[in-house]
Amino acid sequence: MNPLVSIRDLSVSYPGRGTASALKHINLDIHHGETVGLVGESGCGKTTLALALMGMLPPGCAWQGEISIAGQQVDFYQQAGRASARDQCAMIFQNPQTSLNPVIAIGRQIIRIIRRRGGLEKQPTQQRLAEVLSLVELPAECSKLYPHELSGGMQQRVLLAMALARQANILIADEPTTALDASTRMQILALLNRLQQQQNLAVLLISHDLSAIARVCRQVLILYQGRVVEQAPQELIFRQPRHPYSAGLLAAIPKIHRRRPDKLLSLPGDASLEAVTSGCAFAPRCSRRDVYCEQQLPPLNCALDLQQRFACFNPRPIQGGLK
Structure with a gap:
């Protein structure tokens, strides 16, 4: 089976760092229905890889290599290429408050995404809203609430609902459970795993929480100073790291x-x-x-x-x- 995401020889450098690169010759495949974990210390390049995949690298970044999504190479130097990548990818961040508009009810925020995606003529917008809220185990009444009225775990569920509303095939989760308490963290990981299986998503889970990686990931990449130093199935990484x-x-x-x-x-x-x-x-x-x-x-x-x-x-x- 061909991978949904294919990254080949990707290197990224930021301006002002001289010869130092944030990423160095990264190769990665992610298939439909697969969760890949990305592990490493702060500053090792995990978020840079996610931003590169989303076409969201800051201006002035230099990069080389190839990124293909669904068999099509993406040209991130062109607006059309970046838009195509974002149509197929969704990203949730460590702090959901930075991703949600504080003055708009979450239902309206999700509906905006549904309408922007289009193609739902046969399915009323409100019906689709109720559907995605149900998938992330939020009651329909939550659609009338504002972000500050929700707990951290509920806010992360809203971001997952937005990803589903976008009909994204690829979900990038950048430290999605770091700011949550232990019980809520387990609930979000279980939900993420269930959605990945139900929706056949390709998931890239970025975390320094090795227990989270062990719980939901099939493959694991260990990054150090922008390079992959080990790559293996999750059970091998945890049983016999080389x-x-x-x-x-x-x-x-x-x-x-x-x-x-x-x-x-x-x-x-x-x-x-x-x-x-x-x-x-x-x-x-x-x-x-x-x-x-x-x-x-x-x-x-x-x-x-x-x-x-x-x-x-x-x-x-x-x-x-x-x-």
């Missing part, structure tokens, strides 16, 4: 089920896009580095099982996977 950075992220998860919690672990040093080196970008923070790591950039190699790819000269052995 790249030291992936293992470090997983080791930092608190083990609250133990009688005496372990001391929280952290990765030494800081990640910075400005710290451009000739070798592996993670080498200054890596306990497995050698001289070769500091001189050569490791390629994204494929494991023998062809499922796991990692950019490391000294990967962790398979038997060293975290329990």
Whole structure:
């Protein structure tokens, strides 16, 4: 099956950063009905990738590579290309208050999207509004409320309803649960997973919350300083991470089920896009580095099982996977 989204050799740089790039040679496929997780520290390029896919990179950005949606290459330098991408993609952000108009009732905001999309002559607008609200488990009465009258979880449901109203095939969720409490976070993730299956959506979930990634994602990409350092099915990433950075992220998860919690672990040093080196970008923070790591950039190699790819000269052995 051909992927719905295909990204090939995508690199993005912002003005004023010299030779540092926000993204470096990214390759990614997302199929219908698939959720792909994108993980990494703040500033690693996660949101830049989402904005590139939406055609929303800031003016002055330089980028190269190819992005295809439904088999058609998108020319983001042309307004028509950007409009085509946005017709098929919807994005929800960490803070829904920045995406909702505070002085317009949510029902009217959703109806505007329904009418803008058009093609609903056979289905009354109010009926479609009730339908999308029902899909995100909001009562019809909520259509008369304003954003400030809704909880954070309800606001995120409204954004999901807007994505459905747009009839988008691709949903990009950028840290959608970060600002929510634990119980609401679980509800939103369950809803996102259910909508993805019911609507056969292609979902890109961007998060630093590894528990969220484990719950809903099929494939996972680990980003470090704009590069993919590991890519694998979710179960392999969590059971036997091969790249030291992936293992470090997983080791930092608190083990609250133990009688005496372990001391929280952290990765030494800081990640910075400005710290451009000739070798592996993670080498200054890596306990497995050698001289070769500091001189050569490791390629994204494929494991023998062809499922796991990692950019490391000294990967962790398979038997060293975290329990």
